Amino acid sequence: MIDFKTFTLDNNLKVIFHRDPSTPMAVVNTLYDVGARDEDENKTGFAHLFEHLMFGGSGNIPDFDGPLQQAGGESNAFTSNDITNYYDTLPAQNLETALWLESDRMLNLAFTPKSLEVQRQVVIEEFKQRYLNQPYGDAWLEFRPLAYQQHPYKWATIGKEISHIEDATMQDVKDFFAKFYHPSNAILCVAGNFEEAYVQDMVNKWYRDIPAGKKTVRNLSKEPVQTDYREKTIERNVPADAFYYGFKMPGKTNELYYTADLLSDVLGRGKSSRLHTVIHKTLNLASEIAAYVLGAHDEGLLMISGKLNKGVSFEQLDKAIWEVLDSVKAHPIEQEELTKIKNKVETTAVFSDQGILNKAMSLCAHELLGIANNINLEQGIYDKISAEMIHNYAQQRLVKTNCSVLKIKASTK
């Protein structure tokens, strides 16, 4: 059970306070309700590029990291298809420095041309390092547009192509800031060993004079219901053939999300999962295979991916995978298997609630999707899922017409 308090400032900034008396550290976590899905299709990669620019100094403070390091702290951020999240960790007695820095970059950025030029280069190097200069690095750049035809999940957070990052202009940057970076579009969490009144005072002091801004109504292209089986094969200079199967699944606010999550565990989490046991161990078709869900806010994907053993064909693999999928569609799983999956979920939950940073991030994420207290209700949702519910879900969703497959073939040269 994670205790917390929430309050909202007059400018609509939602604030969550979590008291943890066991730590000498504090965390200031800021979630902005903007991700790669909010980008223009011709200017992709922008939310992430913008995240880099947030460290380039703000209206009143030329350097973001220096003062935080001076206070014994550090900061980082990440961008997903759904959100952008910034976090600062520092000794509790210096909390105010983090609030000063974060509130100033919510108020106004520095927008220097130099900062844009340099971060553009940095992001292009990141693009190369992660997506182009290693085997299978571009798999998701290829897979997303196969699985999504309309919804902006069809591009990755790094962007569709390097040229979009090269073409970003200062005006784009300013517009993006005005649209998404203001109190009405943010959730702040302060965690540490503080009195609630102190946190309220400090947050008010630094945030209350920031103009509220207007919450943008999200109007994303809707993904039509998938009705066809999709398959694409590409050749790359890779050491082994690789496969990616994706099945559309409900987004995080739908309770069926949790059913899909457990189903993916049955199929491919760990060494006793069905796919690992059958495809890797018994039939020895794949050198590795796993199943997992992409935790997406809108319609997401239940993935099965891995690499083929030498001499094994995609056809052999495909037949074997569908046999495993058919087995979970044919009969509900036994109680013992369900208990096993739930026990692993329970252990994972205990470990992932450790540390104030994890808790602060998770509270903000839950608040965005509804209310922060869902953080304490998740386990209950998992507990209620029955073998029958997983069975029904599998029958409806693990079908060819809901499936997209990317095959990466090792080019022979």
Place this chain on the structure above:
Amino acid sequence: MINRTKQPPISKIEKIAFLEPKHFDVERDVKLHWIDAVDDESVKIDFIFNAGTKNEQVHLARFVSALLLSGTNNKKASEINEQIDGLGGFFQADASRESAFVTIYGLKKNIHAILDIVIDAITSVSFPQEEIDQLIARNKQSFKVSSEKVSFLARRAFGKALFEGTNYANQVEYQDFDTVTREQLVDFHQKYYLNGLEKVCVTASVKEKDIHHIIDKVKGWSNKQPRNYAALLSNSPQTIHVEKEGAIQTAIRVGRILFTRKHPDYLDFSVVNLILGGYFGSRLMSNIREDKGYTYGIGSGLMELNATGYFFISTEVGKEVAQAALLEIKKEIEKLQTELVSEEELTLVKNYAIGQLLQSSDGPNAMMDRFLSIDKYGLDYSYYEQVMQTFNEATPEKIKEMAQKYLDWDELLIITAG
């Protein structure tokens, strides 16, 4: 309106609360360390073995580590995994140069059952040939995948050159996978696991009788092998390029043999490391990423082994700017050797370093790590007071002296792969 141009007052960290684990003898030379200040149901148990890659051929240590749960005469690998998973347990094993680790995660209610399964599996592992063959196939494939990455190629070349002439230089080669035999694995396991337990760490709010239960179970594994740690090595500066056709980035590693924290210069040099490349605001980051945009990231670090250590700089940069990046690295080092660090920068680094120490001591698992990193060298928590004092007293002159003493460009090993 409030004044936003001025940083709110900050206060220094005067004291860090360290928690001494409780210590138990497994055997005369083998300890169990226990931290029970855990406020949830989680249990983490680490077993540390004298089973690192230094002992024999590198791949043997890796293979035995990967095959610990590969099955016994009575139980198949799949049954073992099924049982651990069924109890909500997680198992991890890995081997480094000097040690091998086995870690178990679980909840209190099931931890003894998980432990029994793991201990039985490790004690009686029979290394079925079928499991060995599958592992060979997996390793061959992942070796090929890794070999496509310039960072992997640079890291290997760096390790080979840095530890030249010792077992520590050994790297796995592709052809090793074809020579591995079951007998070699059985022998390695017998020597370095069943007779190689060095240490046990428990982080959990369990009872003392639970601790004794664990000790009874693993007592027989206590280490009886020589440790043979490579002691202070001499430095062998050279410049090596590894060609990788088609690469669009070049990986760079620059470094040298140095020392462990028992050396009198260790702490002062660690401040030099911080300033140069040890944090996000470091000079290498500021110059090569934030000013030039050559890379997504660059950093430096100090690695400690049991009886020696080394310093390294690591980055991946655009192929066309590789030489320019190396030149900038050299310039930044020379700047540290010729110009005094400003008081402002030095104060920032000191505050940051002590803040990091506070953060890396936060929580029971972090505290266990803090303890292990001093216990390894026979030091106690008073060492961290010395750390804070040395950081606080570091002067610009001292930084310059350390940079001159240890970062002479001609003394550095320089690796590029791309």
